[in-house]
Structures are given as structure tokens and as C-alpha cells.
Amino acid sequence: MRKMKTVLSMVTVCLAASTFAGCSSSGSSAVGTPAASAVPTTAVAKNPVTLTFVISNTVDAAPFNKIFEAYQKQTGNKVELQALPGGDFDNMMKTRFATGDFPDLFLMQPGTKQNVKLRAEETLHDWSSDTAVWDRIIPSMKEFQTTTDKKIYGVPFGATGMMGVFYNKDVFSKAGVQAPKNYADLIENAKKIKASGATPFYEGVKDGWPAQIFYLTGWVSNVDPAIGDAGVQKLESNQLNLADIPEVRNLFKKQKEIKDLGLYQDSPMAGTYDELQTKLGDGKVAMTFMLDGIIPQLEKKFSKDFVKDHIGFFPFPSDKDAGTALITPPNQLMVPEKAKHAKEAMELIKYMITPEMVNLYYQAAPGIPIFKDAKSELYPVQQTVKDLIDAGKAKINVQNRLTPTFADFQKTLQNFFILGDIDAAVKEFDANYKKDGKNKRLAGFE
Secondary structure, eight states, rough: OOOOHHHHHHHHHTSSSSOOOOGGGTSOOOOOOOOOOGGGOOOOOOSSOOEEEEEETTTTTTHHHHHHHHHHHHHHHHEEEEEEEEEEEEEEHHHHHHHHHSSEEEESSSSHHHHHHHTTHHHHOTTTTTTTHTTTTTTHHHHOOOOTOOOOOOOSSSSSEEEEEEEEEHHHHHHOOOOSSSHHHHHHHHHHHHHSSSSSEEOOTTTTTGGGGHHHHHIIIIIIIHHHHHHHHHTTSSSSSSGGGGHHHHHHHHHHHHHHHTOOOOOGGOOOHHHHHHHHHSSSSEEEEEETTTTHHHOOOOOHHHHHHHHEEEEEOSSSSSSSSSEEEEEEEBTTTTTTTTTHHHHHHHHTTTTHHHHHOOOOOOOOEETTTTTOOOOOOHHHHHHHTTTEEEOOOGGTSSSSSOTTTHHHHHHHHHHHHHHHHHHHHHHHHHHHHHHTTTTOOO
């Protein structure tokens, strides 16, 4: 497992605000269109090719398409974007690698844990010696990607991510409530919102993956304070059972309570990510436990000004305080060594991380940057998280800190919503985690 200093260094990404422009005290800086004279000088291909680029369908494709349009004009090469279902992305990529169906490049979750899934030392290009790449990226990002034997199989791309509770400010105002001070306050707010005529919470159980965010965001506010970094290390080596952590069980209890109190929409099992966006934007739903991928989706449906003025954010509250923000390192770009167009894929990545293309990306998808001297105008919800990072009230997603994953968690939660059996759900959650560790042949799980 990565040393905890690596995890802690990630939390300090925005503490050193002078490192990059996007973390200014105002939370924004103007982003201009790249000057023609500054356009990257990637050579025109003699024989243009079409590259395949695989992403999760939870990732906004628009900023990538802008870069790929510029890349095609510059080189003649095209990029075909393939979006796989977010909940099954990891398994589908493992299957493609097992069958030799390699994309030219793909966007994967951050950190070295992905290396185990894909047998990185056998299948992926090593970027560790490419100084031109790492000169562009904030050092803590490089550290997070580096293995114990100093290999780096993925190039970080994007922004520091966030998960928590996104809410409609107008619904809150109508109900006369504000961001909660603790978890009990959250439930009382939800009851007042229901009395005002709106649905307090929406859960996309049909799509599977959205229901997991309740637990991931709840973890950093409730489980981490109880078990500490030492407890996470014990989970990594199977010296601690998920089922033996009272705070984990309590998260299942809390979600069941929300359902039993009628604070979700009428049919959570039919809930989808797409409908969630519409109902939150329309003011029919007040809150959702969600990742920041919802920001560009709401902007598409309701406008950028709507997101700025009408959408708020707060962490999953703990029983004692307002909670801790969950943050995630950016995803990573990876190139299979046996990809049909591996050379062109590596050239594309270097093109993508040039200052001009990075700023073009942040112009389309504002976020807390991970590139040196990048410019990004933050949404208010992102500024809220930046302020929490500055205040030391942010923690990296536990799944980015553990090599074993919460395997088949979405299926566990779908069954949990149907049956409501806390004991069975916790037992299955624990068993699937251990099964994943064993399947990966990790120390302590065999």
C-alpha cells in the first residue's frame, strides 16, 4: 500500500495556492482562447489514423472533443471516443485486456491500484522517465501515480474531483433551511423540505453506481474519524473487517432510515442519473449524494448561470459536525503497449497536456487544476470544496487509498433497497471486499 504521506500530500494540492492560478483566493481567473501563435506544433501525420479513446459514460466528453477537434486539424489524426457504462467500466476494461481488445488510450480511475487490475507491468506504457510530461504536472500528482518500484503507468488528466451533497438553493430557500450543521440537522431539513412539497433526496438505484456515493461520502465524515489512517492500512492488509466497523454498519442504517422516512423519491429502484439531473434542476428534488460529474450535466440542461446561482454543495455531515469533503485525484490517461496506434496515442497525450490544450479543457470543464500555471474559473460549488481543502476539512476517497475495491457494491445496494436487510448487506459488502483482495492475490487475503 502507498505510504500515507502520499495520501496526505494529495490533500495539500490546493493549500499551496501559489503553485497554480486556479487556486487563487477568488477561486477564478480568466481563461482566454489560446493565441494562434501558441498552438502546439505536433506534426501533420503522413498517413492519418483513427485512435480509439475509451472513457466511462460518467465522464463529460465535451472538453475532450474540443481538444480532439484541435488535434485533428493539427495532425489529420481522428479520435473515436467510446463511452462504457460507469458501473461496469473496470470489469469491461479487464475483459478487453484479457481478450487482447486494446484501445489506443483510455481514461482510468487514479492511483496505482489500477495497475493490479490491468497487469500494468506487462501491458501498459511506463511514463516515469518522460520529464517533458512531469514538468507540466504538480509534483504531488506524480507522487500519487508512482509505484513502489518507481514506475508510472498513467498520466493524470483533469482536476481535483469532489463528492458530497449537491442541492437546489431555491428549494432550500422555500423550505427555510440552510446547509446542515450535523447529520441530525440534515434529516430535520429533509423533513421540512418534504413538508414544503419537494422531494428531499433522489437516488439513482436503477443505474446502480449512484447509490454507492452515499457510502463513499459518508465514509470520510464518519468512518475515517473512527478508524484513522491506521485503520485503513489494516483494511489494506485484511487485518480489519469492514463488518466489524460500527460506523460502516451505521451508514447502512442511515440510508435505510432515509428510505423508511419517505425522504427519497417514490420509486428509488427506478431512479436514474439522467432523471436526477432534471428533477434537481427543476426544483422537484432538493438534494442528491453525487460526484462532480453532475456539474457539466446540469450546465447542459439548465445553463452555466443556473449552476452558478442555484446549485449549492455541502459535505456528508457527521453526527457531530458539518462533515468532511470527499476529494478525488484526477483520472489518468493510459496507453497499452500493444495498442494498434500506441505511438500516436502517446503523442496525443503530450498534445493534450500542453498549456494551450489544458486551458482549453478547463475552459470547457472548470475545476481545481493539477497542471502548473493552468487557468480555471471555479464554480461556487467547487470554491466551497477548495475552501474546505484550505481549512483541512477534506479527505481523499477511501477507494483511492485501498487496493482492494468495494466489488459489486452497486448490486449489494440494489438488493439492500429491495430487502432492507442491514445485516445481510454488511456481510455481503465485507465478503466481496475480501474476495476482490483474494482475486488480486494481495498480501493478507490469500
